Amino acid sequence: MNFKELKLNRPILRAIAEQGYDTPTLVQEKAIPVILEKHDLIASAQTGTGKTAAFALPILQQLFDKQDAPKKGKKIRALIVSPTRELALQIEENFKVYSTYTNLRTTVVFGGASIEPQKDILRKGVDILVATPGRLLDLHKQDIVNLDYIETFVLDEADLMLDMGFIDDVKKIERLCPSEKQTLLFSATMPYKVEHLANSILTDPKKVFVAPNSATAKGIHELLYFVPKPKKIELCLHLLRNTIKGTIVIFRRTKYGVDKLEKTLLRNNYKAVSIHGDKSQSGRQEALNSFKKGDANILIATDVAARGIDIDSLDAVINFDLPSKPETYVHRIGRTARAGKSGGAYSFCSADEKAYVVSIQKLINKHITVEEDHPYPLDPKAKPEVHKKKGSKHKKGRKSIASKKKKKRWY
Known part of the structure; x- marks a missing residue:
């Protein structure tokens, strides 16, 4: 037609x-x-x-x-x-x-x-x-x-x-x-x-x-890296040095995470820009324009900021943080391999993100190839980090001994 x-x-x-x-x-x-x-x-x-x-x-x-x-x-x-x-x-x-x-x-x-x-x-x-x-x-x-x-x-x-x-x-x-x-x-x-x-x-x-949301494009080469959370930045730098070239979008879950990764990449002399909801409109537009023009080849973004942005011919997508919604994974990696071209999708999974991998694989109805040959493997027995809030050492409603001493008695 x-x-x-x-x-x-x-x-x-x-x-x-x-x-x-x-x-x-x-x-x-x-x-x-x-x-x-x-x-x-x-x-x-x-x-x-x-x-x-x-x-x-x-x-x-x-x-x-x-x-x-x-x-x-x-x-x-x-x-x-x-x-x-x-x-x-x-x-x-x-x-x-x-x-x-x-x-x-x-x-x-x-x-x-x-x-x-x-x-x-x-x-x-x-x-x-x-x-x-x-x-x-x-x-x-x-x-x-x-x-x-x-x-x-x-x-x-x-x-x-x-x-x-x-x-x-x-x-x-x-x-x-x-x-x-x-x-x-x-x-x-x-x-x-x-x-x-x-x-x-x-x-x-x-x-x-049009097409179930679960299908990932044919030309995408998907790889999964199991890596301890603190080593994700090291792995990212390792891949950028040795494996992933060209125009790249890196997805992070939080605005803070986007800023942190951008600073690290800039310190390592990569041409990176970022977009997220807290940036001013002119700042976001500037970052996008410099990425589209090729002045920067890495764009770091949150899902909300990147949704629907039209970027032609991406070479790779890196899921620095895996999304909690499996459909989001399909959207993210669908930005590469458009119009019959091929592209790479590299996903980092820490111990606390393993459940996300299960739901993503269920949705796309296939296993993502696991790449084990990298310098920062995750111990298979690693448990998700549990962040416990440290409570006060004082019992509720009790004053500390020091504050009692300071108090002048009126009697």
Whole structure:
């Protein structure tokens, strides 16, 4: 199938062709006709399957007839809500590329950046708004954003949105839009809470499920290293020196862990940058840009910060900390070996992460090859570290002898 068969109009087809795409991905092939027929939609597809174009192209097609409203007369007719700033920026970029030969205007609003320039653009009038939940509600409260004319409402990465605690905001935004609208929900995984949300905001939706979330891409060479927790950094340096080359994303569980590893790699003269939720928006964007341009070849990130970021042709992914959710493992390593290329996925497992390996292998339905030939093997009998809080040596409610001595008696 090619894009022409999806009944898209010529200006949109021209923009797609200029990007070098001629055949739609599976999710695009299934979702675009459903959206053009004005049905509500639930789509489950992994990161990297072309989800953004699956909703961007039909939305641009549907708004094509309304594109020539004067700037001031433009109303927001499509709203895309995204959980992270990076993802929101990426969606906006895609809309702008695909709408090159139309007069449709797209903008993005998100927290962590100055609100005034965002207000100025919105006052000038836009057709399509991409937003993170918090900033969107702020702007609505200030009467800058009017959602009365929304025709299509898209929730992207719905599972991450709920994991980040945005469920009340999402429901509030949905209620602010007209009841007669088309709602599209895209999610990488379909846990119960996403289905529950879908049932509450969608009307008789069509469903598109592309490849089970459990399949890992064919071209990925997966290796598992059992290593004591304190030796993970040593192992990482050892592999970077001897085995892993090229562009690499390293995943850590915490923001503190990301910062710590970045400092170590920089001290060892590696070109590394990092992104996580506590970094300023400009800091995150700067790090991403220098990674994309090739000024840095290692990006260290938490899952939330890296979700949905489009990075082409990664050579390797390192799971420095194994994720507690097995689906996250599939997402992480799915960033390499895209578009038929090959790539490596290297996972470090300490004694307290062995249970995660079991659930990951159950999900992907195969054993990950264990690499035993490395300098920091884990003792097979090693038990997970148990961190006990040290209590006070004093009994509760008893004063220490010293404080009793100091006390001057009044009698």
